[in-house]
Amino acid sequence: MSLIKSISGIRGTIGGKVGDNLTPLDVVKFASAFGSWLQNNKNKKDLTLIIGRDARISGAMVNSLVTATLQGLGINVIDLGLSTTPTVEVMVPELNADGGIILTASHNPKQWNALKLLNEKGEFISGENGAEVLALAENEDFNYAEVDDLGAYETREDGFDIHIEKILALPLVDLEAIKAKKYKIVLDAVNSTGGIAIPMLLDRLGCETVKLYCEPTGHFPHNPEPLKEHLGDICELVKKENADFGVVVDPDVDRLALIDENGEMFGEEYTLVAVADYLLKHKKGAAISNLSSSRALRDIANSHDSQYFASAVGEVNVVNLMKEKNAVIGGEGNGGIIYPDLHYGRDSLVGVALFLTHLAKENKTVSELRAGYPAYFMGKKKIELTPEIDVDALLTKMEKEYQNEEISTVDGVKIEFENNWVHLRKSNTEPIIRIYTEAKSQEEADKLGDDMIAKIKSLI
Known part of the structure; x- marks a missing residue:
């Protein structure tokens, strides 16, 4: 398996030969390259990076390698431990850090891991910046710190709390409307960190959570990509529990799929459609998705007298177009919700809160809500x-x-x-x-x- 270096980060399979897979030497090289790039481009002596990881089996090992490498460069590290991609993105600016690294291969199977690189805004670095990092890695042009200048290390355990508080403070998240409904929700978190974060959020929203695969062991009980063919267990459990609906997240919690009360898929594409329908009722502006996303978002935007634009695939491309068009809502059809009033990153937690608000205000079942959207x-x-x-x-x-x-x-x-x-x-x-x-x-x-x-x- 080739090591993949792209706009989505540095990812590969654990083990094997250096340069062909994500081996310990490759992890050290790319962490060194990113840390060195930041040092070359920042006008300050002491740099701080935020680190967080999903629950993959290799996560602790990769975390140790990345953390020690950054300290070796003289960079301070704040380690969130088990976290989510959107939580790390929120915490970078919250802690005035100079960047971040998320250790996750997102929806890839358990043998994969990756380094996702964030700038000081908590957003993915640009393709141009990524090319500069890769060039540094190729040349191995690193200058490590002497013993008195090694980076400091600290841990933080309040990342989820801060993230959730920011979501609950959003004007368009109606906490009281959601609490009044007392929703019962089944959650499949594929034994990763969504099993920690999502129940914390649902509890604050007054919902009952039925947990399925919520132990953060990293042993994925099914293919972690939240597609219909992988989700038979939660579809059955939603019906068995007479739940209002089901929530499915991928290992790093940036993709959100929903199951209706009948155990049927709401449709990955329609997560973004439903959230956009709610937001565009209250705030005029553009909606953005990528070229591989459904026409349904275009139709919904048009129904609210709003514009729709499509970007190239890749979260960085979606975010760039969102900023250019000053979009109200954006994301990707794979269940990725980007709500700029919180941050410019795909975020299943804010997606859940906004969807619940919409559902409560519409006073419909999930299947009724879905039936009101264009059928693609x-x-x-x-x-x-x-x-x-x-x-x-x-x-x-x-x-x-x-x-x-x-x-x-x-x-x-x-x-x-x-x-x-x-x-x-x-x-x-x-x-x-x-x-x-x-x-x-x-x-x-x-x-x-x-x-x-x-x-x-x-x-x-």
Whole structure:
């Protein structure tokens, strides 16, 4: 497995050979590169970084390597321990730190881990900055501190409390409306840190939590990507418990999927749609998602006389466009909610609070709420890459094949047909080509994906 260095961070599988996987030497090299880059670009002597991790089995080891490396550079470390991606993002500016590192491979299986790099705003560093970090790593141009200048180390255990307090203080989170409903919610946190943070939030919101896979052991009981085919257990438990709905988060708690009261998927894409529907009723402005997200968000924005824009895939790209358009709400169709009134990062906790407020004020069941939105169905397929495949050349061939259709090449190739679309792109996080489709029925979306796979294979 190749080590993947991208806009989404440095990620790879644990073990194996240096340079091919995320080995201890690779962890030290990239932590050194990021720390050195910060030192080169900050006009101050003492730097402080915030560190937090999900519950992966390798997390403690990677944390020790990163922490010691930063101290070796003379950088102070504040360690949040078991945390979430959005919590670390909130805590960087809260503690006036110079940046942060989140140790998580997000939705990837347990053998993966990663270093996600944050600037002083608690936002992912830009692609340009990331290239500078990678160049430093390549050259191994590091200058470690002498013994009297080693960085300090401290731990903080109040990250979740601070994060939740900020959410509850948001004007559009209606605590009393939620408490009045006394919702019963089943939570699947895939045995990672969402099993700590989400129940804390739900308790403050006056909800009853039924916990499923909420022990932060890092032993994922199913594939951690919150897709329908992985979520049979929670769908059954929601019905068995007569719960109002179910909540599913990925290991680092930046993706939010919902299950209705009948044990049916609300739809990853519709998490953002529902939250945007609520927010745009109260605040006019643009809504942003990426090119692989549903047309439903565009439709909802239009229904509120608001504009919709699509960015290239990648949280950094979504955030940049949100800032450019001064957006009210943004995110990604994989269940990622970005609410700029809190911070510019995907955040399942604020997503839960806003969704609950919307649900309470609408006085509907989750299935009734879903039925009120435009009916689109997505297909998400992929093709494993092999070294001999020239992906860029392949995408160019696909662009030529469909040159008479409306095509975007901002990120891979997106082909807009009259009643459906397909988006082909090289993944930022895995060695695959992602094939996203959307149509008016699941069968049509799946068939379009299969047709595209057949077409791609014919061109290889």
